[in-house]
Amino acid sequence: RGRSNSDPLRGNGAQETFTWKPGLEFGAAHSYLSLEKLGEGAYASVYKGISRINGQLVALKVIRMKTEEGIPFTAIREASLLKGLKHANIVVLHDIIHTRESLTFVFEYVQTDLAQYLSEHPGGLHSHNVRLFQFQLLRALSFIHSRRILHRDLKPQNLLISYLGELKMADFGLARSKSIPSQSFSSDVVTLWYRPPDVLLGSTDYSTALDIWGAGCILVEMLQGAPAFPGDLDVFQQLHKIWTVVGVPSEDSWPGVSQLPNYTPGTLEQLPYKTEDLVQRMLTVVPGDRISAQAALQHPYFSTLPTPIMHLRDTMSIFKVPGVRLETEVRDVFNPGRRIKTSLLPGNTKFW
Structure with a gap:
């Protein structure tokens, strides 16, 4: 869009x-x-x-x-x-x-979305801005998950960004209220690149971990400037992209995985997992082991943010906290003529 x-x-x-x-x-x-x-x-x-x-x-x-x-x-x-x-x-x-x-x-009205913001700043966002955006995304997820609501379609296009840097979760057309823990849903949810392996394998018994995987993919995309798992064709290629990074699960690591409809034993060698601890906890293959949104907000990754940001009312923007602001990106989407200080340039580290 x-x-x-x-x-x-x-x-x-x-x-x-x-x-x-x-x-x-x-x-x-x-x-x-x-x-x-x-x-x-x-x-x-x-x-x-x-x-x-x-x-x-x-x-x-x-x-x-x-x-x-x-x-x-x-x-x-x-x-x-x-x-x-x-x-x-x-x-x-x-x-x-x-x-x-x-x-x-x-x-x-919100000025842009995260997809366009990323396209305006290729190569990855300023690390401080990634932290602010991710914190706001997890705030929204913690809020809806506490009300037993799943978004089910997290992707950069559905995250709006204001000129201040406020992130707004949008497009709840696929969202569902999961009031009964054992309720089964359709596995045909979430844009392919942000779909977790359990859903790709055909599981319909999913919960809030579905959204956490998508949020983890978005975190990686903001950090490195490219999608974490950009499959181009179908479910099986998407799984191949994931297994290449995190390794193919077995019955030992994920009991019951071989019974899922789309499971195929893998032969790919497990690669080193070179992301920050928060990404690792969000992109855990076994859905039950993924960190919750509320726990993720308490992760040390956010320890550099001002303490009051952790105790805001639901309806209060984090930008009401003194000192909270976006740093200037390589190309500022809201101030395109502004020159950038070299010290503010994001690193070129790629996670995979």
Whole structure:
């Protein structure tokens, strides 16, 4: 999904160009103005817009209605979950507009997403910024997991980044509430590159460890500037990418693995695992051994962050803590003309 970095309405000219009326109601199409298209998918288009109710920038996700199918179930699921999730690191759903032709979700406007941010800064992000982004991602995961909700589609495109550096988890269309521990789900979830080996092997009895694997892959991608396991073809090539790094599991290391539908005994030699301890704990092959989001927040990897950041209210941004800010990247997506100090350049270390 492409997103525009331009934000012409952040200046003083916004009030001169557009007018808003406090008397306008929520839930009405005429209460919002569309400014530009940000992206388009199979079932929906996303526009940058402005609220005529309060003058705020918004993102309008317009879901096309199919007469024979009605409202897509993923849209119903996303709306029902987001209405109950109030957290600084989860995108805010402001309004819902339902017409005969479409269903429109009105979200807070966030300037870019992690995929575009990564593409603007090839070779890996500043290590401090990686730490801030990962902490915010784990905050969001800890919050939804404590409410027995799985996101099930973590990837850089679904993590929005504000100009301050605030990370917002978005796109809950595949999210599910796992209220019964033994409940089985579909194994056809999560974009292939971020799908854990247990799900690739056909397991449908998964839990919060599903999201932890995806978050671990994203951590590696931010550190090295390239996806951790970029399979190109199918499930089996994706498994090959993973086994090349972490080794092929056996019945001794993972009891029951040979009974999973897509399991094939491997002959690949296990390679040295050269990542930080947090990555190792998140990318553990056995799902039950993966670290939880709450435990990951307490990991020494985050010990350099200010202590108050560990005790914020759910709805408070980490950037409210004095001294918390992004460092300048090699190419600053929000200040493209700014020159970079050599001391701030990220390292070139590759994990694999």
